[in-house]
Amino acid sequence: MGYAITPPAQAALPIAGSEDLFPVRRVYCVGRNYAAHAREMGHDPDREPPFFFMKPADALVTGGADMPYPPATSDLHHEIEMVVALKGGGANIAVEAANELIWGYAVGLDMTRRDVQGEAKKMGRPWDMGKGFDKSAPIAPIHPITETGLIETADIWLEVNGTKRQTSNLNALIWSIPETISYLSGLVELAPGDLIFTGTPEGVAACVKGDVLHGHVDGLTDLNVKLV
Numbered sequence: 001m002g003y004a005i006t007p008p009a010q011a012a013l014p015i016a017g018s019e020d021l022f023p024v025r026r027v028y029c030v031g032r033n034y035a036a037h038a039r040e041m042g043h044d045p046d047r048e049p050p051f052f053f054m055k056p057a058d059a060l061v062t063g064g065a066d067m068p069y070p071p072a073t074s075d076l077h078h079e080i081e082m083v084v085a086l087k088g089g090g091a092n093i094a095v096e097a098a099n100e101l102i103w104g105y106a107v108g109l110d111m112t113r114r115d116v117q118g119e120a121k122k123m124g125r126p127w128d129m130g131k132g133f134d135k136s137a138p139i140a141p142i143h144p145i146t147e148t149g150l151i152e153t154a155d156i157w158l159e160v161n162g163t164k165r166q167t168s169n170l171n172a173l174i175w176s177i178p179e180t181i182s183y184l185s186g187l188v189e190l191a192p193g194d195l196i197f198t199g200t201p202e203g204v205a206a207c208v209k210g211d212v213l214h215g216h217v218d219g220l221t222d223l224n225v226k227l228v
């Protein structure tokens with residue numbers, strides 16, 4: 001018995017300092033996880049539990065490849081984010097046990113067709129086409145936690161063409177990484193290979209073809225991506 005068509009390729013991330021790849025199962029993203037970003041999007045950060053959306057695993061852009069400016073938008077926004085990769089899973093994971101599931105960390109971009117997302121919000125429709133489009137998730141090589149240690153306090157920033165656009169620190173997350181993992185595991189069963197984009201700080205804005213995006217989290221490999 002075989003497959004009726006050639007099976008799709010396994011999505012995978014380069015690992016810093018290794019020839020091995022980290023295979024990706026699902027890509028979860030947290031919405032509005034920094035207070036100042038929630039406010040800039042017109043929401044009260046004090047009253048919201050975390051909420052989640054997804055991107056397809058094959059939306060990841062790796063290896064420093066260019067990101068093509070996507071179709072169907074004239075308002076493509078950058079969202080720099082800390083990404084957590086899981087080596088373990090389960091349901092209803094306690095906050096105190098959540099860090100044990102982390103395999104490593106990477107710098108990622110949750111690229112967003114803000115006009116498409118805005119229309120979806122207005123109409124009460126799903127965000128998928130605003131968030132989960134092709135090549136919407138550029139990501140740098142992943143670093144194993146065995147080398148970085150637990151990362152809880154680190155500067156996170158994004159430059160566009162050499163100018164700082166977003167800057168914050170992971171200690172400004174509304175829902176910490178273990179709290180996020182725990183909460184998400186109450187909604188879906190997590191598994192090895194899952195990624196979680198943990199939310200973006202304030203300063204999101206539009207970018208255009210030709211822009212060079214340079215993302216950073218202390219202790220990790222920087223993300224460099226050109227929009228073409």
Ligand code: MN
Pocket residue numbers: 029030031079081110197199200
């Ligand atoms: Mn985001």
